[in-house]
Amino acid sequence: MRSRQSIPEMFATFLQFEAERFNGWVYDAKLRRNMQNLLLKISHTNTSENFWAVYWHKVWQTQPNSLALGHLSAYLQETCYWAVNKTIPQFASIHSNLADCFQIAIAQVPKILKGCDPEQKASLKSYSHVAFANIIRDALRQQQEIDYANDWALLLKLSRKRLVEALQSAGLSDETIGRYLLAWKCFSDGYILSKSPNARKLQRPDDQTWEIIAQFYNRDRLTQLNPPAPESSPQSLEKWLILCAKYARAYLYPAISSLNAPKVGQAESELQDDLPDNSEHDSLLENLIAVEEAETQKNQQQEIHNLLTNTLVNLPARSQELLQLYYQQGLTQQQIAQTLEIQQYQVSRQLTKARESLLLAITKWSQQTVHISVTSNVVKHISAVLEEWLQHYFANVLNHASKE
Template sequence: MRSRQSLLEIFSTFLQFEGDRVSVWAIDARLRRSMQQCLQQSDNSETSGNFWALYWYKVWQEDEGNDPNSFAHLIAYLQETCYWSAQKTMTNFALTQYTLPDCFQVAISKVQKILSGFNPQQGFSLQNYASAIFASTIRDTLRQRQEVDICTNWALLRKVSQKRLIESLQNAGLSAETIATYILAWNCFKSLYVPTQETATRKLPRPDEATWAVIEQRYNADRRQVPSAPAAQPETLEKWLNVCAQAARSYLNPNLVSINTPKAGQDTGELLDDVPESSRESLLADLIADEEDQTRQDQRSQLNQILEAAIGQLDPELQAILHLYYRENCTQQQMAERLDIKQYTVSRRLTKAREQLLKKLALWSQETLHISLTSALLQSMSLVMEEWLQQHYKPSSSV
């Protein structure tokens, strides 16, 4: 993939894929005109991509997220960050059904979430913050979809929660009465079809006839609780439950739609075309006046020192776990075998190591940046720390 060089490109072009590869940087003419206008107003004195990212972020923030022009500029800016996050994360998953464009689209759809959680006062760049969320989003999505793909209908129905199943059926367009009936059937199935320890949970087979008879008996006895629920035989219950499984599968593993998809019923145009032009001369002047790059660089340097010192204070076993996980990209099972401990112990100690580092980071933020800690801020710090750990343990020979 060719890296973009000019600010016009960085804030007005979007990746287009052909098959599994990037084919071209597509130019959005409306965004290009918007960026040209801003560069002319600033007399080209500001050439930093980070500066303009903060500018468009503040435009977006000032308009409470209602300025599609600023939002589109930020999506364009984060294209390369998203691409490299997708490529790096995919290497840790042995998946053949999901391509790089799939993962890219999963991640880029989270730009709204990224902007809502980003706080430039913490001293982190938008790219680093976005990279952590992109990677986390892709990992979570791939794990979930991998689980959905390899589960039989009956295993999936035992794993899915009632809340998620209701959302799935609502997403499928079913009526409230039908959903209530299906949920009753599902509860009867889940309470009566309990796999044995010898049964592979992901490959759970269809219930046998005796189990279906018990499920039918329970359902017809309990259906008085749902006035709209009709009487049903095993064949009908099986059909309903397969509908539930398919709805859950579609909801948890939806089809991906590119933001470059042509508009429906039109020969030309894409989904990103409908963005109005805007001008923010006074905000641009304020942002240039308030720019404090040196302060942010100092804070980033302090952050490195704090986290490096915190790692040095961890128990040797916790340090080893971090090294195996981030440096050698080991799975928890591989780590358990290397360290001769149980997998659940690895999971707990990895969580403990992260929590200890996060406490050090939070304390530093309170004392140095005078930031009041909230749950949202701690979550944001956790994402930034995750990205820092990935960079910190990256082999020096990596490109």
């Protein structure tokens, strides 16, 4: 690997992989412009890499969403590469992808920056080298544990919360998730009851155990599923549980997407380009960048609007009717229940289910398009945005109808 020499290169270039090998350094245009502008303004006596590492770390501490994160991510590319390259051979039983492991580690830069003070004894590079090695070691241990477990052992080990998260991440409907969760519970109960005390390894249930599992499912489906699902055979239940294991593996050890990957439909733009620039410059170049960012944000907002509109029109007719009565006509749940001659709890449940379908659509879009990690805070923010969108959407529908 060719080491980077100049300061702009150290703080504005990213590793490029090809066939699992280092294939050179690629400049990020925005980071390069920012470094060049600052090098012209700051004294040339302060051009050591350690000076800039400390400088950008201080900026990041006060402005975590600024370009400082991009510069520090670029700076730590080599350190991350060598830490990963050294750690992977320790797990000879795992056929690890170097590029994927690199992305797992480099994604934790914010966490590393939070734990390091480069002005103390340990430099940012030496601290991050140890941190990157620990991160990828933990990830490979988790992968090893998942790979060694067969489908049935994995399903028995899973918590209900983790399985729900995996099924939701796969984009399954609430009704399907309900059936799969009941099948998983019946599998756990039936397997434990029928397991021989002398058995040392978790294997596929035998035919007699599958019959017990099917009996549990067909008994509980009437009381635990809403609406009750039809009866299922042992073969169908086995197929569902194999899918559950597949979704769980994909969720627990997902494929890695690079922040430097091209945007969908925009081959010359990268996800890294969306890092907001909070530095205060008045140059024409900076203004042009701001215009480009505003245009990108506008395009994303339009994508979200189109996504939610399409999802909304594909909801069941009753769900659309409830949303229209609630948001467009401003009726309370009690008033809706009286209008439709149903119970209020049914209105509440169906409204919640409709909102969850829309929330799931926009959450998946955020993961797949802008690669936002879904946390509880992110979900709360998306829920607030969705609520505002619903009010705005149905207000526009009402205004349009009144004009006609």
